[in-house]
Amino acid sequence: MNRLKAFLRRAAVPALSVVTALLVGAIVIVLTDFEALAKIGSDPARALFWVETVNGKTVISGALGGVVNAYGAMLSGAFGDPGRIITALQTGKERDIATAIRPLTETLVATMPLIFTGLAVAISFRAGMFNIGGGGQLMIGALGATITAIMLAGQVPSPVILIAALTVATLAGGFWGFIPGFLKARTGAHEVITTIMLNYIAALVVFFALRSPTLRAAGSTSPVSKNLSPIVDVPNIINLPNIRLDYGFVVALLMAVAVSWLLFRTTKGFELRASGFNLTAARYAGMSAGGSMMLAMALSGALAGMGGGFMVIGTVGQLTLDLSGSIGFTAIALALLAGLRPSGVVMAALLFGALTNGGKLMGVQSGIPFDLLVFIMALVIMFVAAPGLIRSIWRVKVAKPAPEIAAVTPTGAPTV
Amino acid sequence: MTAAAVAVPATGEGLAARRALRDARIRGVAFAVLGVIAVYLATSSFAIPASFSLWIQQQGGDSAVLQTTVGTLWVVAAVGSAIVAALQLIRGAAFRWRPWLFVVIAPWLLALLANLLSGKPAILTNVIAGSLELATPIAMAALAGILSERSGMLNIALEGKMLIGAFTASVVSSLVYITTGNVLLATIVGVAAAMAAAGLTGLLLAWLGIRHKVDQIIAGTVINIGAIGITNFIFLRVLQHNTEFNSPPSVEPMRLPLLADLPVIGPILFSAKPYVYVGYILVIFLTYMIYRTRWGLRLRASGEKPAAAGTVGINVLAIRYRAIFFAGLISGLAGSYLSLATAGSFQMEMTAGKGFIGLAAMIFGAWHPIGAFFAALVFGFADAVQSLLSILGVGVAPQLLASVPYVVTIVVVAGVVGRVRGPASAGQPYEQG
Structure with missing residues (x-):
């Protein structure tokens, strides 16, 4: 009972943060619906909320109606239609089942890289390193996997390619994360600036690599790689047509367990957390703070890189310039939302995976650009980092923020 | 020895x-x-x-x-x-x-x-003048960074504030131009709106950092991500289909009388867009303000040793709020340059890291306005050379050339050229008794 209470107390701020952010998002949708708002003088009902039946279909319009449409589309995009799933399961037709459960599995597909990058962010934040280069590390990992797969194609059996590609992705991402860790430990260069710069560089490196005819899809004028699925593919969990969910998701869950074990059950993990919590004290206790920074950043980059590897050889199947999309930002939001706990990262990644996947349908159905979610994620970070705001908006007593969030940057860290 | x-x-x-x-x-x-x-x-x-x-x-x-x-x-x-x-x-x-x-x-x-x-053959005048133009937004971002860090606040959010400035300038300037048809008025109102919007964003940053003690890096990240989200959203939802709201009159070069007639130097320094002149003035003005006035002394004291400043009766928090607000105004100005004077309209994520490059210029220039200006000039030169080479079709991959400013930024931030010490208390919250 007490544990449940403690959990609810802990979950109050994150839950209210997401709700508040979605509400602010709704306000933004209303305020930017100029076409509907223009009618507010002549026909306030139609301008705000209007339900009518056109050709036997219920159509909701108006500025507030736009919110209902947008968030409704997001929900059905993320979870599908429960009724349809049940009927499909009853009929037992493969194609029907696949279509019905596709929104759900696509949510898990979107969740997979978010777990990897969310864990990456959590592990670096725990060590006091503000790694916002998850997107770049993911891209470099994906590039490594792509190059490996194309180079090895036809020379060794596909399972070997699979393992080789994932190993290279992990190492490449780890290297890309190690650079800012090394620079911070040796020269004090602030990781926020270096990781952001490395994000831009990673995008340009991938762009540059995709110029090469070896990697680029045959006959394509846009910078996309060859389709990798004929060469190598991560095995699917459910064998149905059009379902992309594969064992990458299971590996992501295993990684959450591994990170949790590393952080809370090993000496190295203790050292990582100690240097994030209080750098001076950690140094005084004889720990190598610089070593912790480099290790945390390398592990962080490795996780992100592995996620990128699983995307290109698994769910996505090819390397594109927008592979990382808004994953880098989302990872920060969800890791902070999760209180930097690996178990929390999985839950928050499921939530944001649902939002990301639903956001695509929202874009298609209601014309609300996906970027609204980027804005909402910024708000989530803000509310989680400033629980005082939540307290004053909702007039509730909430638990104090976990000390590790309050102490993301180590005391006495060099200035930017 | x-x-x-x-x-x-x-x-x-x-x-x-x-x-x-x-x-x-x-x-x-x-x-x-x-x-x-x-x-x-x-x-x-x-x-x-x-x-x-x-x-x-x-x-x-x-x-x-x-x-x-x-x-x-x-x-x-x-x-x-x-x-x-x-x-x-x-x-x-x-x-x-x-x-x-x-x-x-x-x-x-x-x-x-x-x-x-x-x-x-190359025309050196154009290369140098181009470097100056391209350096201007970076130099302005660096000045904004200097103001806030000298007061003791980290300002990772320059990038986001520039983006908001670029967006606001383009939209407001377009709207004023549609209603009045007056180019000068449209530009002035657009720039003023950009500065106000970025200034307010700065206040949000200061409020989160000071009032709510949010880690200043996280607060800055919130603004950077939020700025990308909201400007992309409105661009895609509104501006894309209504291009007239995103077609501001562009800011043209202006020859300064007399000075522009100086041989060789005139065409390089004094035939530029007005932003460049504002940049010169800001550099000199801020150098004077920071090093020669009482306000500047208090600003530096707040950044170096806020406790000592507080003891002698300086309102450290008020100084920080004001510094961040002014920094916001300047970064809004820098942002408006991007949309009004270079691209001719707002484009998604058009700042492309210029705010962070500005921070690197600030560090390279040892937190001094004049140093930062010359550091920005180096970045501007890199940009100018890049566009010159791509026009001439010199055989270097454009992606590699484009990555030069980012690599240089990392090198600079890592202090490979020479370590410098920033304001001692930048980034640390101050509890005012």
Whole structure:
């Protein structure tokens, strides 16, 4: 009972943060619906909320109606239609089942890289390193996997390619994360600036690599790689047509367990957390703070890189310039939302995976650009980092923020 | 060994002095290495001609042509590097190397440019004037960064504030132009709105950091991500289908009377877009304000030792709020430059890291407005050369050229060129009693 209470107390701020952010998002949708708002003088009902039946279909319009449409589309995009799933399961037709459960599995597909990058962010934040280069590390990992797969194609059996590609992705991402860790430990260069710069560089490196005819899809004028699925593919969990969910998701869950074990059950993990919590004290206790920074950043980059590897050889199947999309930002939001706990990262990644996947349908159905979610994620970070705001908006007593969030940057860290 | 080695005190603050001496030696060796590289490059390039021309009066008029070979330019670069290396090694930690860096960088960049052009003639006036133009938003971002960090607040959010500034300037300027048809009024109102919007964003940052004690890095990240989200959202939802809201009148170059008639210098310095002149004025004005006024002294005290400043009755938090607000105004101005004076409209994520590059310029310039301005000029030069090379079709992959500013930023932030100390208390919350 007490544990449940403690959990609810802990979950109050994150839950209210997401709700508040979605509400602010709704306000933004209303305020930017100029076409509907223009009618507010002549026909306030139609301008705000209007339900009518056109050709036997219920159509909701108006500025507030736009919110209902947008968030409704997001929900059905993320979870599908429960009724349809049940009927499909009853009929037992493969194609029907696949279509019905596709929104759900696509949510898990979107969740997979978010777990990897969310864990990456959590592990670096725990060590006091503000790694916002998850997107770049993911891209470099994906590039490594792509190059490996194309180079090895036809020379060794596909399972070997699979393992080789994932190993290279992990190492490449780890290297890309190690650079800012090394620079911070040796020269004090602030990781926020270096990781952001490395994000831009990673995008340009991938762009540059995709110029090469070896990697680029045959006959394509846009910078996309060859389709990798004929060469190598991560095995699917459910064998149905059009379902992309594969064992990458299971590996992501295993990684959450591994990170949790590393952080809370090993000496190295203790050292990582100690240097994030209080750098001076950690140094005084004889720990190598610089070593912790480099290790945390390398592990962080490795996780992100592995996620990128699983995307290109698994769910996505090819390397594109927008592979990382808004994953880098989302990872920060969800890791902070999760209180930097690996178990929390999985839950928050499921939530944001649902939002990301639903956001695509929202874009298609209601014309609300996906970027609204980027804005909402910024708000989530803000509310989680400033629980005082939540307290004053909702007039509730909430638990104090976990000390590790309050102490993301180590005391006495060099200035930017 | 050298005079500097003798100057190191044997006891007491010896550690810092030894470290400074070690840094000085590393720097000296680095300059020497640059000299050797230049000599090496010179040996193979005497056959390649280099031709630079400078407009004397104005674009397209008479020009002065500098005819030489790439090898000669490398020799000049080698001599420059050797002189500075020798000065550095002889005078040790006491050597004020920062201004001398110009003697190394300028000939090096010129030789590098000539080498990349490999015989093709270039108009130097355009390259330098282009560098100035491209350096302006970076220099402004650096100035904004200096203001806030001198007051003790980290300002990672420059990027987001510039983006909001660029967006607001374009939309407001377009709207005013549609309603009044007056170009000057549209531009002024657009710029003012951009500054106000970014200033308010700055206040949000300060409020989160001071009132709610949100880690200043996280608060900055919130603003950077939020700015991308909201501007992309409105661009895609509204501006894309209503292009008239995103078609501001563009800001054209303006010849300053008399000054623009100066031979050679006039076309480079005084025939630019008004933003460049505002940049000059801001650099001088802020240098004066920070180092010569009571306000500046209080600002620096808040950033170095807020507790001491508080003890003598300075309202540290008020100073920080104001500094962040002014920094916001300047970054809004910088953002408006991007949409009004370069692209002609707002584009998604058009800042492309310029806010962060501005921070690098701030560090490279040792938190001093004039230093930051010259550092920004180096980044501007990199940009100008990049566009020149891509116009001339020189065989370097555009992606590699485009990554140069980012790589340089990392090198600068890592302090490879020379470590500098920023304001001591930047980034730490201050509890006002």
